[in-house]
Amino acid sequence: MLCGGKDMDIFTNRLLAKFTIICLAGWVGLPAGWSQSQASTAQFEVASIKQLDQSLQPGQYDLSFVGTAGKPFKIAGNRITVRGTLRALVADAYNVKDYQVTGAPSWAESLLFVITSESPGDGVSTQDQVRPMLQALLAERFQLKVHHTTKELPVYRLIQAKKSRAFKSADPGETFSWNLTPGPGGTLRSKATKESIGDFVQLVGVSTDRPVIDRTGVTGDIDYDILITQPEGKSPDEVSRAIVYAVIDQLGLKLEPAKDPIDMLVVDRVEKPSEN
Numbered sequence: 478m479l480c481g482g483k484d485m486d487i488f489t490n491r492l493l494a495k496f497t498i499i500c501l502a503g504w505v506g507l508p509a510g511w512s513q514s515q516a517s518t519a520q521f522e523v524a525s526i527k528q529l530d531q532s533l534q535p536g537q538y539d540l541s542f543v544g545t546a547g548k549p550f551k552i553a554g555n556r557i558t559v560r561g562t563l564r565a566l567v568a569d570a571y572n573v574k575d576y577q578v579t580g581a582p583s584w585a586e587s588l589l590f591v592i593t594s595e596s597p598g599d600g601v602s603t604q605d606q607v608r609p610m611l612q613a614l615l616a617e618r619f620q621l622k623v624h625h626t627t628k629e630l631p632v633y634r635l636i637q638a639k640k641s642r643a644f645k646s647a648d649p650g651e652t653f654s655w656n657l658t659p660g661p662g663g664t665l666r667s668k669a670t671k672e673s674i675g676d677f678v679q680l681v682g683v684s685t686d687r688p689v690i691d692r693t694g695v696t697g698d699i700d701y702d703i704l705i706t707q708p709e710g711k712s713p714d715e716v717s718r719a720i721v722y723a724v725i726d727q728l729g730l731k732l733e734p735a736k737d738p739i740d741m742l743v744v745d746r747v748e749k750p751s752e753n
Contacts, residue, residue, distance in 0.1 A: 524592060544655065546675070557610075559592050563588065588749075596610065
């Protein structure tokens, strides 16, 4: 639930441009020597692709990964649903983070799609079994062709500099939630329960100028609670800094600049999808 008075409307809009709330509930590289020709030939029995009416505006981000804990596909029996930008769908299909997908056209980062499909047979597919099916669908309907490479990139390593009561392991009986609500003194309160550390690190990366790599040493799910101070100018860059400062100052974390070799998925060809 999100609410706020007139005094925080501008900042809230800016923050939502960074944190588009999609409550739908680290880093995995590609195998050495991977090539697209090695992808499984498994395919969906039927599949529908629909472009959603809304598109992401400049400064907005697709946060459909929040709350998935590395499980992007909603599976109910043999029915499978996934949503996001093409870039997010490619990342889901190949089990990488979105910053590892490069070479895609601008529309691949703004147009939102929802894919509804059925797996063959009556069995319930696992997340890993769905991935090659989505790869085949993207190749057929988006004419997607990709190749793998490794590139050294400037990154931030997120490390735990000190202990904080606002950042702790989640209790086993908790369920996932993420809320952004008005806090004291005109701040905004961002509170999450049972969020995976991988989702959290990726979420921090939304507000930074380079990929964030998990070096916290934390495993499992976490709870956190931060107050974000509203900057005076409320520009996107100022909002990003406010979020990062809150994460660092209140959660005992540190962003350490570095350069790391990153597995990248290069888009060689892609087209807007064919009609259903």
